[in-house]
Amino acid sequence: MATPLRREDVAKVAKLARLSLSEEELDTFTEQLGQILEHANDIAALNLDDIVATAHPFGLINVVRDDILVPCLPVDDVLGMAPDAEDGRFAVPRIMGEAP
Amino acid sequence: MKSAVEIVRDIKQGATTASAELERSLEAIHARNEELNVFVHVDETAARETAARIDERVVQGEDPGALAGVPIALKDNLCRIGVPTTAGSRILEGWKPPYSATVVDLLLAAGAVPVGTTNMDEFAMGSSTETSYYGPTRNPLDPSRVPGGSSGGSAAAVAAGMTPISLGSDTGGSIRQPAALCGIVGVKPTYGLVSRYGLIAFASSLDQIGPFATNVTDAALVLETIAGHDPRDSTSLPEPAPSLVSVIESGVAGKRVALVRELVDGADADVVDAVQRAADALREAGATIVELSIPECRLGLSAYYLIAPAEASSNLARYDGVRYGLRVDAEDVSAMNEATRTLGFGAEVKRRIMLGTYALSAGYYDAYYGQALKVRTQMIDAFRSAYREADVLLGATAPSVAFKFGEKMSNPLAMYLSDVFTIPTNLAGDAAISVPFGTGEAGLPIGVQLLGPGRSEAQLFAAGRVLELARESS
Numbered sequence: 001m002a003t004p005l006r007r008e009d010v011a012k013v014a015k016l017a018r019l020s021l022s023e024e025e026l027d028t029f030t031e032q033l034g035q036i037l038e039h040a041n042d043i044a045a046l047n048l049d050d051i052v053a054t055a056h057p058f059g060l061i062n063v064v065r066d067d068i069l070v071p072c073l074p075v076d077d078v079l080g081m082a083p084d085a086e087d088g089r090f091a092v093p094r095i096m097g098e099a100p
Numbered sequence: 101m102k103s104a105v106e107i108v109r110d111i112k113q114g115a116t117t118a119s120a121e122l123e124r125s126l127e128a129i130h131a132r133n134e135e136l137n138v139f140v141h142v143d144e145t146a147a148r149e150t151a152a153r154i155d156e157r158v159v160q161g162e163d164p165g166a167l168a169g170v171p172i173a174l175k176d177n178l179c180r181i182g183v184p185t186t187a188g189s190r191i192l193e194g195w196k197p198p199y200s201a202t203v204v205d206l207l208l209a210a211g212a213v214p215v216g217t218t219n220m221d222e223f224a225m226g227s228s229t230e231t232s233y234y235g236p237t238r239n240p241l242d243p244s245r246v247p248g249g250s251s252g253g254s255a256a257a258v259a260a261g262m263t264p265i266s267l268g269s270d271t272g273g274s275i276r277q278p279a280a281l282c283g284i285v286g287v288k289p290t291y292g293l294v295s296r297y298g299l300i301a302f303a304s305s306l307d308q309i310g311p312f313a314t315n316v317t318d319a320a321l322v323l324e325t326i327a328g329h330d331p332r333d334s335t336s337l338p339e340p341a342p343s344l345v346s347v348i349e350s351g352v353a354g355k356r357v358a359l360v361r362e363l364v365d366g367a368d369a370d371v372v373d374a375v376q377r378a379a380d381a382l383r384e385a386g387a388t389i390v391e392l393s394i395p396e397c398r399l400g401l402s403a404y405y406l407i408a409p410a411e412a413s414s415n416l417a418r419y420d421g422v423r424y425g426l427r428v429d430a431e432d433v434s435a436m437n438e439a440t441r442t443l444g445f446g447a448e449v450k451r452r453i454m455l456g457t458y459a460l461s462a463g464y465y466d467a468y469y470g471q472a473l474k475v476r477t478q479m480i481d482a483f484r485s486a487y488r489e490a491d492v493l494l495g496a497t498a499p500s501v502a503f504k505f506g507e508k509m510s511n512p513l514a515m516y517l518s519d520v521f522t523i524p525t526n527l528a529g530d531a532a533i534s535v536p537f538g539t540g541e542a543g544l545p546i547g548v549q550l551l552g553p554g555r556s557e558a559q560l561f562a563a564g565r566v567l568e569l570a571r572e573s574s
Contacts, residue, residue, distance in 0.1 A: 005458075013457040017413060018420070018438045019450055033455055035513050037468075040402040043475050044467045053473035054480060056305045056335075057291045057529020058554075063334040077198045083427035090422050092433045 005034040101128075101261040104170045104318040108211075111158060111169040118154035118169030122147055122213055125171035128262045129215070136238045138256045140176055141184050142216035147171070150213045157211075165211030166325055172207060173257040173266035176217040177224060177300040178309070180204050187300045188222040188232040188250075191419045191426045191444030201298025202333070203267060203309055203326040210325045215263060218253025222446045223416065224274055224302045226250050227518040230509055231448040241283060241544060245502040248278030248518075251312070255282040258312045265322050266312045271302050272404050273497075273522025275310045276534035280497035280547025283536045285319045285564065286312050288522070290554040291529035292337040294323070295330030303411035304335075306404075306526040316535065316564040320344035323557065342558060350562040353386030356490045357563070362397035363495020363521050363549065370540030371496045378537050378548040379494055381570035382563065392489060396482040399475045400524040405516055406459045406472035407527070412449075413456030419444060451512060476527050483528045487553045492563050496521050497534040497547035521549060531557050535564045537571060 010030045014021050021029065079085040084092070102110070102121075110116040126144060133139050157164045174180065177187040179197035186192040207214065221231040229237040229252035239247040240260035247256040251268025255278035258266050268275040270288040279286025287310040294309045301307060311322035327341035359379050364372050383389045421427035421440030428439035445453070459468040486493060498518055508515040525532040531554065534547040548567065552560045 009458065010454065013454045013461065014450075016461070017450075017453045017457045018434070018441050019445070019453065020438055020442045021450075029451060029454065032451060032512050033458070036405055036455060036516070037458075039513060040406055040468060040472075043399050043402045043406075043471045046399075046471060046475070048471060048474040048478075051474040051477050053470060054477040055473055057480065057527075058335075060335070065331065073198050078423075081195065081198065081424040083421060083425075092422055093430060093436050095433045097432075 005030060005037050101264055101314070103315055104167065104264045104313065104321055107170050107264065108166065108168050111154070111164065114158065118151035118213060119148065121169050122151040122171055122215070125215055125263050128260065132240070132260055132262070135243060136240055136256055136260060137219055137235050138237055138253050138260060138262060139173065139216040140186065140219050140234050140253070143183060143214070147213055147215045150208070154211050154213065165209065166321065167207065168211035170212050170265060171215045171263045172212045173216060173218045173254055173263045174204065174214055175251050175254045175266070175268045176220050177269060178204060178267060179298040179300070180214065183217065185217065185300070186234070187224070188220040188234060189444065189446070189449070190233040191440070193233070193426065195425050197298070199298065202295035202330045204298065206326050218251070218257055218266065220253055221250035222449050223300070223412070224250040224269055224271055225412070225448050225452050227273070227277055227515050228508065229253065230505065231446055233446060236505060239282060239502050242502065242542065245504055245544070246281065248281035248498070248502065250274040252278045254312050255279055255284060255286065258282070258284050258314060264314060265318055267309060267322070267326070268312055269299055269307055269309050270526065271306045271408060272526050273519040275312065276522050276532060276547065276549060277498045277518060279312055279534045280536070280545070281502040283545030284312055284314055285316055285536070286310065286534045287319050287323060288525055288532050289323060289327065289557060290337070290531040292335050293327045293555070293557070295333040295336045297330055297332040301415040303408040304415065305411060306408060308526070316561055316568050317345060317348055319533070320348055320561045342555070344558055344561050347558050348561050348565050350558070351385055352382050352492070352563050352566050355387045355492060355559070355563070356390060357382050357387045357492045357494055358390050358392035358486065358490035360397070360486070360493050360495045361391065361393045362395065363493070366520070367496045367499045368501070368540060371498070371500065371546050374538035374540070374546040375494060375496050375548050378567055381567055382494070384570070385566045390490060392486055392493070394482050394486055396475070396479050397524045400479060400527055401516060401520050403472040403475040403479070403527060404523045405455070406468050407476065409452040409456030410459045410469050411456070413453045413460065416449070416453055448512070479524055479527045480529070483524070483530060483553070491552070491559060493551040495549050495551070497549040501540045501542070501544035501546060525551055530554050531560055533560045533564050535567045537567055
């Protein structure tokens with residue numbers, strides 16, 4: 001059985017999921033997610049050691065096709081959807097810190 | 101409102117035109133869309149052009165297609181080239197897809213006329229449309245109540261007579277539950293029967309596109325049109341679309357129908373009563389009725405609310421403000437990602453992303469996600485055994501009739517329980533259909549659910565047709 005969800009657990013997953021939460025949201029989500037996980041403890045507590053996990057209803061097989069060139073989406077259409085683009089590329093704010 | 105079958109017949113006979121049918125549909129939309137918030141986007145000009153092309157084909161003596169001139173509403177998570185598609189989220193506000201979903205291409209090729217996109221819970225996460233960034237949809241039968249969700253707009257469009265048919269997507273009941281709450285037919289096809297190419301992903305191992313209609317035959321006609329192998333969806337089944345309409349009058353004589361205890365337990369008394377009467381109607385039509393218990397169903401909700409959020413947390417990682425959709429500027433790229441997602445996603449989506457991230461995180465993976473996947477195996481095995489005992493399973497679609505706004509919004513777990521009877525089918529990858537049968541509290545409709553193994557759609561439609569006939573004669 002897993003341990004009850006703590007406020008710092010929620011703060012950690014929010015950070016991992018790139019979400020910022022206010023103090024108030026942190027309280028609300030901790031309570032709500034705690035309730036859902038408590039409900040899920042019915043399966044967390046089961047002994048299923050002999051059961052094989054199923055990630056997909058019919059099992060996934062790798063599908064391949066012949067290596068034939070087909071047209072892709074026009075680059076201008078795709079970059080046209082982007083919040084910012086430059087020289088045929090997506091543009092983002094700076095990624096690295098300042099050089100020391 | 102005319103059925104889709106009637107519209108196609110009349111158009112082919114020259115008794116009406118696609119343009120005239122479209123105007124009727126647009127009038128119904130103008131009359132009530134402001135009140136009900138069914139459509140988030142109506143594309144009148146494009147729809148008129150499409151209808152005119154159908155009429156031109158009829159004049160030229162060409163076959164205008166199996167859905168010639170039938171107005172159709174599309175859930176706002178089905179991509180159509182150049183048409184704003186938001187999945188009910190602020191993060192995609194104003195986004196126009198650069199390509200169309202396979203189902204959209206198939207509908208257009210069959211002569212259907214898309215009139216617009218319908219409101220939905222944000223990223224299909226919800227059972228009432230209340231999580232939509234664009235405001236909730238109201239139930240046309242009682243505007244103080246929800247239409248169900250997540251495909252609430254598509255269900256309401258048909259229930260309000262705005263279009264005879266529509267498409268939704270069903271990850272844990274998002275077609276069947278709103279169909280039940282709005283008094284119409286809704287189908288969750290076998291996983292892989294309908295291509296998911298161009299469907300904005302929520303939980304990829306559970307998502308499936310399916311139809312809404314006022315009657316079983318129309319629903320079968322739409323499913324025939326959109327089903328079939330698609331090389332662009334590696335999970336799509338290898339075979340072409342099945343024949344459904346031609347065998348819809350096959351009946352249930354000699355079939356074994358099992359009333360499943362866990363698919364009615366906890367439902368309101370009037371819902372249980374409707375399911376019992378549905379069993380009686382099937383018996384009168386020649387089916388053998390047995391009772392069956394599938395205890396694994398009780399674990400479905402927990403397994404689903406770990407698996408679906410886990411897949412969603414991964415699928416929704418793509419909304420990072422880089423390639424499309426909203427961007428909130430910030431000093432560096434990480435801060436931009438975070439500011440964008442924080443503003444762009446609503447509370448329910450954040451809840452599920454965090455739940456999924458937690459269920460997949462080191463130290464909890466085995467206890468939650470890993471266990472849920474094993475329960476999924478048990479669910480599949482349990483249904484497989486049940487289908488050795490019975491051809492069709494019978495239960496309720498939703499535990500109650502349509503509920504009031506705000507009733508379940510502060511308690512996510514209570515909202516999740518709306519899907520307790522529909523979730524097992526998605527976990528098993530099987531097929532199910534919800535058919536209106538009787539009314540309950542305040543005269544509101546009740547839906548009963550018919551479930552079958554993968555690829556059993558023909559049998560489910562035939563059984564649904566039996567219930568429809570029983571309803572009409574009662």
